[in-house]
Amino acid sequence: MVQDAAGRGYHPGMRAAAIPPIDLGGDTRLLVMTGSGISAESGLATFRGAGGLWEGERVEAVATPEAFAADPARVWRFYGTRRAAAAVAVPNAAHLALAATEARLGDRFLLVTQNVDGLHAAAGSRHVIELHGSLWRSRCSRCRAAPVEDRSADVSPPLPTCPACDRPPARPALMRPDIVWFGESLNPASQEAVGQFIDDAALAGARLVFLAIGTSGNVWPAAGYVRYAAEAGAETWLANLDPALNEGWFDHVVAGPATQVVPALLGVT
Numbered sequence: 001m002v003q004d005a006a007g008r009g010y011h012p013g014m015r016a017a018a019i020p021p022i023d024l025g026g027d028t029r030l031l032v033m034t035g036s037g038i039s040a041e042s043g044l045a046t047f048r049g050a051g052g053l054w055e056g057e058r059v060e061a062v063a064t065p066e067a068f069a070a071d072p073a074r075v076w077r078f079y080g081t082r083r084a085a086a087a088v089a090v091p092n093a094a095h096l097a098l099a100a101t102e103a104r105l106g107d108r109f110l111l112v113t114q115n116v117d118g119l120h121a122a123a124g125s126r127h128v129i130e131l132h133g134s135l136w137r138s139r140c141s142r143c144r145a146a147p148v149e150d151r152s153a154d155v156s157p158p159l160p161t162c163p164a165c166d167r168p169p170a171r172p173a174l175m176r177p178d179i180v181w182f183g184e185s186l187n188p189a190s191q192e193a194v195g196q197f198i199d200d201a202a203l204a205g206a207r208l209v210f211l212a213i214g215t216s217g218n219v220w221p222a223a224g225y226v227r228y229a230a231e232a233g234a235e236t237w238l239a240n241l242d243p244a245l246n247e248g249w250f251d252h253v254v255a256g257p258a259t260q261v262v263p264a265l266l267g268v269t
């Protein structure tokens with residue numbers, strides 16, 4: 001049994017109905033951050049699930065600019081399989097509960113995700129900050145042309161090149177998934193949007209709730225957002241199946257499957 005700071009008890013398998021909802025009344029602001037665990041019950045592999053390996057190599061080693069430079073066809077094969085899996089995945093009750101909560105709270109709500117699967121948008125969430133990019137876009141690996149929508153799951157040689165850069169004698173530039181790889185910085189606009197939401201709540205003197213869902217707290221800077229929110233006075237919650245690396249930084253920890261825990265915590269029946 002896991003006790004939260006208020007001594008309330010949550011234990012795996014606890015009937016969702018018994019999980020009291022988080023108070024989101026008044027001018028309460030809610031900042032939600034999701035990880036791959038929220039999409040597990042939609043059939044998508046998590047990073048630490050399956051040992052975090054792809055073709056026997058750590059995903060963190062495939063999802064890097066170095067891996068793409070060394071063998072772009074292999075990295076495209078990796079993202080082709082991820083696209084194929086995500087293309088048939090359906091949003092689950094946890095994704096849907098977040099979309100319903102956005103509709104209820106309006107701009108008192110912000111959803112930030114580490115996921116690139118697009119299931120939040122598919123569930124009806126309208127304003128999603130995709131911290132680590134999206135499977136469904138590609139961009140040039142050299143120029144700063146805007147990313148383009150790209151749903152092709154079979155990306156095999158000859159690999160796609162950038163139409164803007166395809167001007168001999170310049171060497172053609174390969175297209176790459178519009179995803180933030182390990183060792184690459186996040187889009188500053190994403191980080192700013194999170195900071196702005198937290199600062200606005202503090203400025204308004206509003207109660208701020210930070211809820212992390214389905215994330216192991218391994219990957220930075222996302223793993224540190226709970227500290228940033230807590231420093232701004234937020235009440236912090238983690239809804240996760242297994243213990244997380246950063247769970248000690250949360251006021252409340254609810255252990256259980258997202259499709260049961262998230263609708264209960266958000267009061268979505």
Ligand code: BV8
Pocket residue numbers: 034035036037038040041046047048049060063114115116132179180181182183184185186213214215216217218219220221222239240241242243244256257258259
């Ligand atoms: C950067 C896109 C500047 C790719 C991703 C500080 C300390 C240590 C390391 C670093 C640090 N700062 C920077 C680093 C390096 C690195 C990093 O964090 N490395 C880790 C591995 C140690 N960070 C970066 O490189 C970042 N860039 O910092 O730039 C810089 C640059 C160079 C050097 C210094 C600074 C970029 C990070 C983004 C990388 N891209 N995704 C792709 O998807 O292919 S990250 C990727 O992995 C995902 O997007 C996600 O963010 C992460 C996986 O984490 P989770 O989603 O949490 O998944 P995980 O499997 O770990 O856990 C799932 C959880 O769900 C589990 O706990 C499980 O219990 C739970 N679960 C399972 N089923 C369910 C469930 N929960 C509920 N219900 C269920 N049914």
